[in-house]
Amino acid sequence: MSNDVIAVEGLGKRFGGVVALDGVDLSVAEGTILGLLGPNGAGKTTTVRVLTTILQPDRGHARVLGLDVVRDAERVRASIGLAGQYAAVDENLTGRENLRLIGHLTHQPRSAVRPRADELLERFSLADAADRPARTYSGGMRRRLDLAAALVHRPPVLFLDEPTTGLDPSGRSDLWGVIEELVDDGTTVLLTTQYLEEADRLAHNIVVVDHGRVIAEGTAAELKASLGNTIVEVRLADAATTRRASAHLQRVGPAEVTDDGRTVEVKVSDSGRSVMSVVRVLEDDGIEPESLLVREPTLDDVFLHLTGHTTDAPAAEAPSQEGAA
Amino acid sequence: MTATTIPLRAPTTTVSRSKAAWAVADALSVAKRNIISMMRMPQVIVLSTVQPIIFVLMFRYVFGASISVPGVRYVDYLMAGIFVQTVTFGAMNTGVGLAEDLQKGLIERFRSLAMARSAVLAGRTLADLVRNLFVVVLMVIMGFIVGFHLHTNALGLLGAVVVLLVFGLAMSWVMALVGLVTRNAEAAQAAAFPLMALLVFPSNAFVATRSMPKLLRAYANHQPVSATVNAVRALVLGGPTLGKVVVAFVWAAGIVAVFAPLAVRRYRQAA
Numbered sequence: 001m002s003n004d005v006i007a008v009e010g011l012g013k014r015f016g017g018v019v020a021l022d023g024v025d026l027s028v029a030e031g032t033i034l035g036l037l038g039p040n041g042a043g044k045t046t047t048v049r050v051l052t053t054i055l056q057p058d059r060g061h062a063r064v065l066g067l068d069v070v071r072d073a074e075r076v077r078a079s080i081g082l083a084g085q086y087a088a089v090d091e092n093l094t095g096r097e098n099l100r101l102i103g104h105l106t107h108q109p110r111s112a113v114r115p116r117a118d119e120l121l122e123r124f125s126l127a128d129a130a131d132r133p134a135r136t137y138s139g140g141m142r143r144r145l146d147l148a149a150a151l152v153h154r155p156p157v158l159f160l161d162e163p164t165t166g167l168d169p170s171g172r173s174d175l176w177g178v179i180e181e182l183v184d185d186g187t188t189v190l191l192t193t194q195y196l197e198e199a200d201r202l203a204h205n206i207v208v209v210d211h212g213r214v215i216a217e218g219t220a221a222e223l224k225a226s227l228g229n230t231i232v233e234v235r236l237a238d239a240a241t242t243r244r245a246s247a248h249l250q251r252v253g254p255a256e257v258t259d260d261g262r263t264v265e266v267k268v269s270d271s272g273r274s275v276m277s278v279v280r281v282l283e284d285d286g287i288e289p290e291s292l293l294v295r296e297p298t299l300d301d302v303f304l305h306l307t308g309h310t311t312d313a314p315a316a317e318a319p320s321q322e323g324a325a
Numbered sequence: 326m327t328a329t330t331i332p333l334r335a336p337t338t339t340v341s342r343s344k345a346a347w348a349v350a351d352a353l354s355v356a357k358r359n360i361i362s363m364m365r366m367p368q369v370i371v372l373s374t375v376q377p378i379i380f381v382l383m384f385r386y387v388f389g390a391s392i393s394v395p396g397v398r399y400v401d402y403l404m405a406g407i408f409v410q411t412v413t414f415g416a417m418n419t420g421v422g423l424a425e426d427l428q429k430g431l432i433e434r435f436r437s438l439a440m441a442r443s444a445v446l447a448g449r450t451l452a453d454l455v456r457n458l459f460v461v462v463l464m465v466i467m468g469f470i471v472g473f474h475l476h477t478n479a480l481g482l483l484g485a486v487v488v489l490l491v492f493g494l495a496m497s498w499v500m501a502l503v504g505l506v507t508r509n510a511e512a513a514q515a516a517a518f519p520l521m522a523l524l525v526f527p528s529n530a531f532v533a534t535r536s537m538p539k540l541l542r543a544y545a546n547h548q549p550v551s552a553t554v555n556a557v558r559a560l561v562l563g564g565p566t567l568g569k570v571v572v573a574f575v576w577a578a579g580i581v582a583v584f585a586p587l588a589v590r591r592y593r594q595a596a
Contacts, residue, residue, distance in 0.1 A: 049433075052436075052437040053436070053437065054433060054436045054437060074439060075439075077437060077438055077439040078339070078439040080437065081437075082433070082434060082437040084430050084433060084434070088429060088430035088431050088433060088434040089431070090358060090362050090431060091429070092361070092362040092363075092365040092366060093358065093361060093362060097358075097361065101354060101358050102434075102438070104350075104351075104354045105351055105354055105355075105435070105438050105440040105444070106339070106438055106439060106440070107339040107340050107342075107347065107439065107440070108339060108340070109339075109340050110340075133365060149434070150434075153339070153438075159437075
């Protein structure tokens with residue numbers, strides 16, 4: 001498609017015996033954010049590495065701005081920016097020196113390198129710290145410097161590999177603001193994240209990956225809708241009552257006991273009538289709930305539903321433990 | 326974030342130059358970065374200044390008194406050995422630096438930029454060449470202070486410095502490979518030390534090989550550190566020189582011919 005800035009088809013990659021990517025397809029339209037969502041080891045970083053020409057795929061094709069990432073790697077590199085989960089800056093260099101280095105290495109005109117570094121430092125609130133070695137920066141400042149370094153050559157396509165992992169909430173929302181502004185300016189972004197909240201907030205489209213495969217895609221709203229519209233959460237006094245309630249509530253909709261053993265979640269499609277039914281079932285059985293909550297499904301629910309595990313459990317390493325949990 | 330909005334994106338222009346010109350420019354940019362970075366690392370400063378000075382003083386005054394070498398004052402014999410030892414161990418810096426860059430994700434960033442592919446390795450070895458020049462000059466000065474006499478002339482000394490730098494550069498490529506394989510600064514150091522020790526100590530750097538057991542002597546007489554020491558010693562002490570210098574250069578060239586392609590290949594795969 002002509003307006004897809006990133007187009008990936010049947011991407012496969014294995015490392016020794018481990019399959020990292022097992023036929024990934026995705027596309028990102030110009031000026032949008034795609035959230036690549038999945039647990040550790042799902043293949044998010046491998047996808048980014050292939051798209052940023054760092055890694056060659058075993059099979060499949062990937063194009064960025066219509067350029068093949070293997071055959072036209074050099075031209076792809078000129079048009080992309082990469083900011084990673086490891087703040088890839090030289091810690092002994094100052095913020096200013098780091099940005100100027102990238103300016104030179106991206107072959108900007110000498111006269112443009114200094115002002116560009118200065119404006120990015122200003123823009124990312126690093127002007128006061130510009131002449132201090134990056135090792136003295138806080139986690140959030142390093143991430144901002146890392147992102148600024150990815151923007152020195154004004155790339156139209158930006159890859160962000162877990163940009164907010166390890167940041168505190170204020171650092172995270174700071175960075176979210178910057179990413180949103182970039183997209184307002186027309187930048188196309190592929191963002192990987194383990195945080196459903198992040199994908200929910202930023203991404204126009206979400207691709208969920210697990211074990212190197214795409215297991216779902218759509219907007220956050222579409223993914224949530226695929227689960228049924230509403231979840232009724234019933235909290236009970238003890239585990240025995242909870243199991244009993246869960247069995248009875250199956251009549252209303254798919255009911256599951258959550259990890260704490262004292263909550264039943266019922267997925268319903270018609271919230272008004274279903275809540276009435278839940279109350280009636282409980283009353284008939286003489287069960288008195290401690291609390292009753294009606295909520296929209298979160299992306300966490302979607303993820304659990306699709307993969308059978310939550311986002312913070314590693315996907316590949318420990319299937320048996322997850323089965324037991 | 327500040328309130329002023331500076332456009333983050335706008336049409337960008339890049340300077341067009343030939344590929345070769347960019348390879349040189351990029352290597353120089355990376356080298357400059359490495360030199361600035363090294364000057365802010367206390368461990369590199371110590372490795373490059375205090376350690377060589379201590380070695381000169383220690384060998385001169387602690388061991389020097391009990392070691393004698395026929396035909397020449399020990400301090401004059403010793404200096405060539407210490408110079409070579411220092412550039413050999415100094416090459417570890419190349420491997421540790423590259424391993425650190427890999428570990429921290431910096432090389433990942435460089436590989437995503439439209440810069441010359443060769444620049445990271447070339448810039449690193451170039452920076453270490455500059456560091457070696459500084460260290461060698463410092464040690465020559467230290468040597469003169471503790472009583473070293475140049476038996477030849479300034480040209481001989483200059484030649485010795487060139488031989489040392491060439492050997493240091495060759496060893497940098499060995500260590501580059503070690504750093505890229507281990508991908509971890511501590512592991513690179515741990516892997517490098519025995520390798521370097523096996524080259525430096527069973528050699529003619531500090532003692533004449535005559536007193537060594539036969540097998541060890543055979544090894545000590547035919548390895549690159551000894552060959553380099555021979556050349557440097559001849560250049561500062563006199564005697565037959567040209568053949569020794571040629572042998573030293575052949576060793577250095579051989580090391581580069583083997584290890585540079587291996588390091589480059591490893592760098593390409595190191596993603």
